[in-house]
Amino acid sequence: MTENKISLPAKLINGGVAGLVGVTCVFPIDLAKTRLQNQQGAQVYKGMWDCLAKTIRSEGYFGCYRGAAVNLTLVTPEKAIKLAANDAFRQKLSRDGHLPLWGEVLAGCGAGTCQVVVTTPMEMLKIQLQDAGRLAAQRKVTPAQATAPGSAPSLVAPQPPRPSPALRTSATSITAELLRTRGLAGLYRGAGATLMRDVPFSMIYFPLFANLNALGREKHRNPGEVQAKAPFWQSFVAGCAAGSVAAVAVTPLDVVKTRLQTLQKGEGEDTYRGIVDCTRRIMSREGPSAFLKGAACRALVIAPLFGIAQGVYFLGVGEAVLGFME
Secondary structure, three states: OOOOOOOHHHHHHHHHHHHHHHHHHHHHHHHHHHHHHHOOOOOOOOOHHHHHHHHHHHHOHHHHHOOHHHHHHHHHHHHHHHHHHHHHHHHHHOEOOEOOHHHHHHHHHHHHHHHHHHHHHHHHHHHHHHHHHHHHHHHHHHHHHHOOOOOOOOOOOOOOOOOOHHHHOOHHHHHHHHHHHHOHHHHOOOHHHHHHHHHHHHHHHHHHHHHHHHOOOOOOOOOOOOOOOOOHHHHHHHHHHHHHHHHHHOHHHHHHHHHHHOOOOOOOOOOOOOHHHHHHHHHHHHOHHHHHOOHHHHHHHHHHHHHHHHHHHHHOHHHHHHHHHO
16 A cells, blocks of 8 residues: 555545445446355356346346445445555554565455454345345256256155245345344354455455555655655556455355355255365365356456555545545
8 A cells, every 4th residue: 555644534435435436336246256156056157147147137237236235335334444454554564664575464464354344244244135046046947957857756846936035135134134043143154254265365465456556666765755656547457456366366265255154045055064164065065166166256356346446545535525524
């Protein structure tokens, strides 16, 4: 991040605005990622484009934004905490304007840890809403497969088709049910897996972004001088590049997190007792390639998301807003 001294309120505004813009742009791809990662038995979707096409055909265009309201509500504090915490840690760990690589990694670790308090319930609710359409589509596919030539007869009498209640599920009803049955811990299901994903992501992303963003910038001779801010395009490209690298690197951890946080399972799909059990079952039943499900989608989500985030952050929207208010 930049070495410029920016007030905490400005950081929070910048992070919030960046998150809102980024999520709005890339949410349909994130929905495809969740549905692809959760596929275990019946292969409803063949890939990202097939998933998006079938979603629009069966649920309409706004079906691609199932769960977006949760993200748009909570992404402001989530992104604000992540970006502001990283800046704060970097400033604390800097000595005479210089931050060593270990300090950059440690600052990223701190930022990833801080954001989990908001990220876990946000992802928990978002995943249930995003995956509802996949479960409904799978229920349409499974009976057809069961009656195919050569298939074994089912011991269960076929049920007449009926509308899936999952499609009518709301974030409010999920939250109320989790709080009623499992307490606050229900909203933080998969917190350990979220921490395992977000901390390495931040440890990779922030140092890589800082170094890419500093390329080509002239070093000032006087140690007390503030380094010139990178142009918008450089911050955007650096955010995209660092985000895509970090996203692909932690995709296996994201697959485990998504599986653990999915409450409703389709027919024949596994349920898991924890991180180790989930990892072992995926490896034994689906093979190593399953840990890379949704990797391309994830890179396509994270790259522009963080490119936009860093671009907006470095444009100084927060400072402009605070200046206008004064």
